Amino acid sequence: MVAGGLLFAALGKDPFVAIRTIFWDPLFGDFASYTRPQLLIKAGPLILIATGLSFGFRAGIWNIGAEGQYVLGAITGAAVGLAVYPSESRLIFPLMVVAGALGGFAWAMIPALLKVRFGTNEILVSLMLVYVATNLLAWAALGPLQNPEGRGFPGSRNLSQWSASANPELIAGTGMHWGVVTAFAAVIAAYVLLARHSFGFNVRLAGQAPRAAAFAGVNPSRLVVACMGLSGALAGVAGLFEVTGPAGQISIDFNVGYGFTAIIVAFLGRLHPIGILLAGLLMALTYIGGEIAQTQLGLPAAAIQMFQGMLLFFLLAMDLLVQFRLRWKARAIEVPRTVIPQASPAGEAR
Amino acid sequence: MKDVLLAIRGLTKTYPGVVANSDVSFDVKAGSVHALLGENGAGKSTLVKTIYGLVRPDAGSMTLAGQPYAPAEPRAARAAGVAMVFQHFSLFDALSVAENIALGMEGPPPMRDLAARITQVSRDYGLPLDPHRTVGDLSAGERQRVEIIRCLLQSPRLLIMDEPTSVLTPQEVEILFRTLRRLREEGLAILYISHKLEEIRALCEEATILRLGKVVATCDPRATSARQMAEMMVGGTLRIPTRAPSPGGETALEVQGLSASSPRLHGTSLKGVTFSVSKGEVLGIGGVAGNGQDELLLALSGEMRVAPGMVRLKGEPIGRCRPSDRRARGLLCAPEERNGHASAPDMSLIENAFLTGKVREGLARNGFVSWAGARDFAERIIKDFDVRTPGPQVAARALSGGNLQKFVIGREILQRPEVLVVNQPTWGVDAAAAAAIRQALLDLAANGAAVVVVSQDLDELMEISDRFAALNEGRLSAARPARGLTVEEIGLMLGGAHGMEVAHVH
Numbered sequence: 141m142v143a144g145g146l147l148f149a150a151l152g153k154d155p156f157v158a159i160r161t162i163f164w165d166p167l168f169g170d171f172a173s174y175t176r177p178q179l180l181i182k183a184g185p186l187i188l189i190a191t192g193l194s195f196g197f198r199a200g201i202w203n204i205g206a207e208g209q210y211v212l213g214a215i216t217g218a219a220v221g222l223a224v225y226p227s228e229s230r231l232i233f234p235l236m237v238v239a240g241a242l243g244g245f246a247w248a249m250i251p252a253l254l255k256v257r258f259g260t261n262e263i264l265v266s267l268m269l270v271y272v273a274t275n276l277l278a279w280a281a282l283g284p285l286q287n288p289e290g291r292g293f294p295g296s297r298n299l300s301q302w303s304a305s306a307n308p309e310l311i312a313g314t315g316m317h318w319g320v321v322t323a324f325a326a327v328i329a330a331y332v333l334l335a336r337h338s339f340g341f342n343v344r345l346a347g348q349a350p351r352a353a354a355f356a357g358v359n360p361s362r363l364v365v366a367c368m369g370l371s372g373a374l375a376g377v378a379g380l381f382e383v384t385g386p387a388g389q390i391s392i393d394f395n396v397g398y399g400f401t402a403i404i405v406a407f408l409g410r411l412h413p414i415g416i417l418l419a420g421l422l423m424a425l426t427y428i429g430g431e432i433a434q435t436q437l438g439l440p441a442a443a444i445q446m447f448q449g450m451l452l453f454f455l456l457a458m459d460l461l462v463q464f465r466l467r468w469k470a471r472a473i474e475v476p477r478t479v480i481p482q483a484s485p486a487g488e489a490r
Numbered sequence: 491m492k493d494v495l496l497a498i499r500g501l502t503k504t505y506p507g508v509v510a511n512s513d514v515s516f517d518v519k520a521g522s523v524h525a526l527l528g529e530n531g532a533g534k535s536t537l538v539k540t541i542y543g544l545v546r547p548d549a550g551s552m553t554l555a556g557q558p559y560a561p562a563e564p565r566a567a568r569a570a571g572v573a574m575v576f577q578h579f580s581l582f583d584a585l586s587v588a589e590n591i592a593l594g595m596e597g598p599p600p601m602r603d604l605a606a607r608i609t610q611v612s613r614d615y616g617l618p619l620d621p622h623r624t625v626g627d628l629s630a631g632e633r634q635r636v637e638i639i640r641c642l643l644q645s646p647r648l649l650i651m652d653e654p655t656s657v658l659t660p661q662e663v664e665i666l667f668r669t670l671r672r673l674r675e676e677g678l679a680i681l682y683i684s685h686k687l688e689e690i691r692a693l694c695e696e697a698t699i700l701r702l703g704k705v706v707a708t709c710d711p712r713a714t715s716a717r718q719m720a721e722m723m724v725g726g727t728l729r730i731p732t733r734a735p736s737p738g739g740e741t742a743l744e745v746q747g748l749s750a751s752s753p754r755l756h757g758t759s760l761k762g763v764t765f766s767v768s769k770g771e772v773l774g775i776g777g778v779a780g781n782g783q784d785e786l787l788l789a790l791s792g793e794m795r796v797a798p799g800m801v802r803l804k805g806e807p808i809g810r811c812r813p814s815d816r817r818a819r820g821l822l823c824a825p826e827e828r829n830g831h832a833s834a835p836d837m838s839l840i841e842n843a844f845l846t847g848k849v850r851e852g853l854a855r856n857g858f859v860s861w862a863g864a865r866d867f868a869e870r871i872i873k874d875f876d877v878r879t880p881g882p883q884v885a886a887r888a889l890s891g892g893n894l895q896k897f898v899i900g901r902e903i904l905q906r907p908e909v910l911v912v913n914q915p916t917w918g919v920d921a922a923a924a925a926a927i928r929q930a931l932l933d934l935a936a937n938g939a940a941v942v943v944v945s946q947d948l949d950e951l952m953e954i955s956d957r958f959a960a961l962n963e964g965r966l967s968a969a970r971p972a973r974g975l976t977v978e979e980i981g982l983m984l985g986g987a988h989g990m991e992v993a994h995v996h
Contacts, residue, residue: 336861338854341844349834354793355825356845357814 143454144447153437161437162429162447169432177315178428179421181386184320185210185378187420189402191326192374194411195333196367199346203368205251205266206375207399208273209244213376214383215280216243218296218390221305222285225297232304237318237380244376245369247273252368256361262368274395281392296390299383307385319381323420326374330413343367375399404452410459426451495520495679496541496559496572496648501550503536510536512703514550518648523670523680525690525711527723528700534683537700538650541681542574543567555647565596573641574650579633583626590625591640611639615669631662638669649673650681655689667693687716699723720981739769742940743790743821743909744802750789758782760789763966765959767909767940772931773969774955775944776984782964783944784826787913790942791823792816803909818849820908824898826917826944828891832898835887839879842886843868843901850905867904875900876926892923899927903934910934911942916950928954948980960984 145155217240251265334340409415430444543561592598916924
């Protein structure tokens with residue numbers, strides 16, 4: 141926060157005003173009635189995706205491609221809906237949600253199965269599939285899913301204006317839509333799963349003591365598939381809620397990086413469901429506050445991103461310093477015992 | 491007569507509960523290879539760590555070439571001309587050979603000069619090594635050469651080698667021996683630690699044998715048979731087994747021609763391991779660590795899957811079953827490594843009770859954990875096995891080794907196994923806890939379970955086994971009734987290849 145203030149001061153802005161604009165104004169400022177709902181709209185997908193990711197991250201399975209799974213969920217969900225347009229059945233929206241989940245799930249299965257079968261690195265494969273997914277998105281927006289009445293503009297029909305597929309604001313003025321409801325439900329479900337279910341236990345065990353997990357009988361392949369599948373499905377659902385609600389349509393620039401930001405949210409929340417809930421809200425706040433600061437104070441967008449980056453950096457650094465103790469040695473010649481931070485027994489890895 | 495280089499007089503080192511070295515005295519002469527022999531836990535490591543300045547003795551003194559020698563740290567030992575090659579290498583995989591060597595030196599010369607010197611030394615001593623290769627690409631033998639050359643560049647007078655051949659191929663052993671003989675001719679003293687007796691006979695002129703921290707014998711290995719040395723290592727104090735063999739119930743566990751390569755780098759592959767255990771019987775499997783004990787346990791616990799018929803439980807092939815399936819069928823295991831393998835260190839005892847108790851104790855319904863049930867189970871283990879802990883919510887890592895071991899063994903025993911396999915059940919455990927664990931294993935067998943105890947502690951095995959077999963380089967000797975085995979016979983079985991098939995090439 142102090143470093144952020146210095147940064148803003150260096151840019152010639154009043155640091156206190158800047159920080160107030162970012163953290164206070166979105167909730168209680170002049171335009172709060174407009175910005176407050178935005179908080180949940182932005183936090184919803186972040187929380188949903190981060191909750192899914194947290195399982196894999198706890199078990200040491202690194203799905204970095206949630207962004208791609210999010211995009212695929214939106215495309216498949218929208219495709220299923222548009223296939224039956226303009227029917228008005230009430231089943232369409234639930235069907236689209238399922239299709240979105242399956243889309244994200246299937247996209248996550250590619251790195252998962254490659255890892256299980258051929259031992260590929262899931263980090264690389266899932267990340268590369270993000271770029272495949274964004275190109276698929278462009279193709280869908282310009283090709284099969286393009287609005288036939290759109291006069292050639294890229295983008296699909298507006299799903300939020302078609303009542304059968306719309307994901308409306310449930311309580312006016314809150315920003316609460318089905319995606320946010322699902323995110324909260326996911327947080328609760330994740331909490332229960334981690335605390336009371338043997339799947340959650342296996343995930344924690346595999347992350348903390350891999351050999352003990354093997355001894356206990358945790359099947360590592362099944363764990364990879366389950367964790368990747370879960371995070372993929374939740375990311376896909378998040379994409380579907382976004383495309384039917386706040387975004388409204390499949391467009392070329394539909395994805396705005398929720399899938400990547402969710403990784404940050406997951407770690408900020410220390411992979412704990414409640415922590416993720418709070419971290420998602422905080423991250424959404426800095427996004428909205430950052431936008432306000434951009435328009436009102438004329439702060440460059442890059443400065444806001446830097447501020448967010450610093451926020452994360454300091455939080456994670458704090459985490460590290462709580463767990464490890466740095467030791468400085470006078471001469472760095474003795475190989476095995478220098479520079480490597482020593483784990484202190486006081487810091488419990490939790 | 492060669493000059494005495496290092497003289498050790500009355501070295502004593504006590505750790506809480508253990509006397510590691512007790513009044514150890516011997517001389518190492520310049521221009522000779524001196525073997526230090528002993529079972530695991532005999533005090534060899536503590537002794538060489540004292541010489542290398544890693545451990546400070548409680549009593550006793552050393553002189554190096556006539557001068558009083560009491561290194562406060564390894565740097566002082568190196569400055570005095572003592573170098574050591576550890577069993578586990580401390581090298582950085584991503585760096586080149588020359589860079590690794592520079593990192594371990596006091597004031598390294600410029601890299602180009604160093605590379606030239608490395609090439610020079612490696613040619614002089616017949617240790618082929620390219621200074622520019624990346625360590626990550628080297629074989630175990632080549633890595634060891636890096637360590638040796640790092641030592642030689644500092645022109646030591648005494649070179650300590652801790653079990654240097656345990657990671658080497660036979661060809662690499664040959665190269666190493668040639669180098670060591672050459673160094674000896676140049677007047678270097680070498681202190682060579684090993685329990686491979688044939689190697690010592692081939693290389694060393696003198697041997698000091700440690701048992702339970704004391705020097706029990708010295709001999710000239712060239713004039714002593716491997717069998718005699720094994721007997722000296724095992725010692726005359728070995729109690730002759732007193733247990734009456736069990737009446738021989740039905741076969742519970744049968745292992746037939748179990749061969750499997752180790753999942754670990756430098757692990758020992760199992761080669762045709764065959765044995766069977768009946769209900770109510772205790773089978774003791776002895777052998778020096780690293781001869782396939784861990785691999786055998788992995789194959790039995792189900793962490794390493796093998797061909798179906800290689801492991802049979804009550805006649806049914808279970809070689810491909812996973813750990814939880816084997817538990818459900820009644821085969822339970824307790825691995826050697828308490829922290830991180832048998833238990834998750836950061837988890838509470840309740841969670842660790844659930845770790846293996848899930849299936850047989852019915853601690854999960856529809857996948858949902860009954861934490862109340864797990865807590866009850868943990869409390870039962872703590873009570874029945876006298877685990878000293880403030881409560882079941884404590885993290886496993888907070889327990890002392892002995893207490894955690896009691897918890898781990900108790901956890902398996904309380905699940906009423908039909909077959910229990912334990913690896914090193916009393917390693918690093920104080921005497922009282924060890925006795926309690928042994929008694930619990932005997933009680934379990936008396937109640938009709940089959941028990942397999944893998945251990946390096948021969949006294950322990952003789953005390954509790956009905957039958958005894960030994961693992962050597964992944965092969966298991968035929969099991970023999972423990973009663974009536976003589977010390978000599980045990981030595982032979984342990985020596986495996988060394989005693990009975992001397993022709994067997996290393």
